Every structure is written in structure tokens, then in C-alpha cells.
Amino acid sequence: MNADIGILLLRVVIGLLIAGHGLQKISFRLGGSGLQGGIREFRADGFRGGACTALAAGLGQLGSGLFLAFGLLTPLAGMAAIAVMTVALTVKAANGLWAQHDGYEYPLVLITIAGALSLTGPGALSADALLGIHLLPLWVGILTTLVGAAAGLTVRVLLHTAPVNRPDQRHL
Numbered sequence: 001m002n003a004d005i006g007i008l009l010l011r012v013v014i015g016l017l018i019a020g021h022g023l024q025k026i027s028f029r030l031g032g033s034g035l036q037g038g039i040r041e042f043r044a045d046g047f048r049g050g051a052c053t054a055l056a057a058g059l060g061q062l063g064s065g066l067f068l069a070f071g072l073l074t075p076l077a078g079m080a081a082i083a084v085m086t087v088a089l090t091v092k093a094a095n096g097l098w099a100q101h102d103g104y105e106y107p108l109v110l111i112t113i114a115g116a117l118s119l120t121g122p123g124a125l126s127a128d129a130l131l132g133i134h135l136l137p138l139w140v141g142i143l144t145t146l147v148g149a150a151a152g153l154t155v156r157v158l159l160h161t162a163p164v165n166r167p168d169q170r171h172l
Contacts, residue, residue, distance in 0.1 A: 007123035008071075014113045015069030018081050022061025025054055045091050046161045053159060060084045068117060071126025073133075075140050078118030079148035085110045086152025090160075115145040 024032030038054035067077030
């Protein structure tokens, strides 16, 4: 039971942080700059797509975060979180690892936790457990983790052109 409580705590905190980050991309909630601010941010980071890109990233983070928090369809939620945060990692990669230099430390932590939750499952205190789908085979977690990373890298290749230099280095 202690492991289930630990996984619950991890899921809820990380899920709500990911969801909150997504909400900031598309609204004025939690200090966000609204959808127009999200569009400006993605364009400044060198992404095509305008509103579609900002909405996809914001809704992807919001949805995957909430699903992780509730432990609902956990491997798929982990996959979506990994995909969005892999894009963030690639944007920040040029700055090095550490967050104090706007590096990829935070996206890497979120990717790692989302992958771990995809592999371990959401635990007994989850919506998946209520639905009887919390004990999936290991290959499901491996597959969703790999597909999430591949999807994020694919988005980066297809939608990224070049970043626009700007003094405010806020990223994904």
C-alpha cells in the first residue's frame, strides 16, 4: 500500500504541474499570457503553426497532466506528456542541462516521471484501477514511452524552423 500512496502523490503533483503548464499556454490562468502569448512564444522559439501549434501543445499538456493526476489511461497520458516535453527538451537543449541557464533539466525530469508512470502503472489508487486496467503488461509502458519520445522528435522536425533571438528566453 505504501507504493500506491507514493505513486498517487507522484501522479497528482506531476500531473497537475504538467496540466498547469499547459493551461498557461492557452489562457491567462496561473500567470499565462493567453493563446496569443502562447502563439508568440512558439513563433519566437521557431515553430510554425500559430494557434494550432500553441493549442496542440497547451491542450496536450493540460489533458495528459489531468489524466496522469487521476491515473486515467496512464500509459497513453504518459505518452502524450512525453511527446510534448520532448519538444520542450529539444528547444532547451542548446542551453545545456541546468534550469538556471534555461536548460532542459525540468523537461527531462517530467519525461522521466511520465515514462516511469507508464512503466509502473498508476497504482491501486487510480481511475485505471477502478476500471480494472491498471495492471498492464510491461511492453505497453515501453511502447508508449518510446512512441511519446518519437512523436515529440517528429513534431520538432516537422514544425521547427529556427528560433527568433529575443531577450525574454521563456520556452515550452
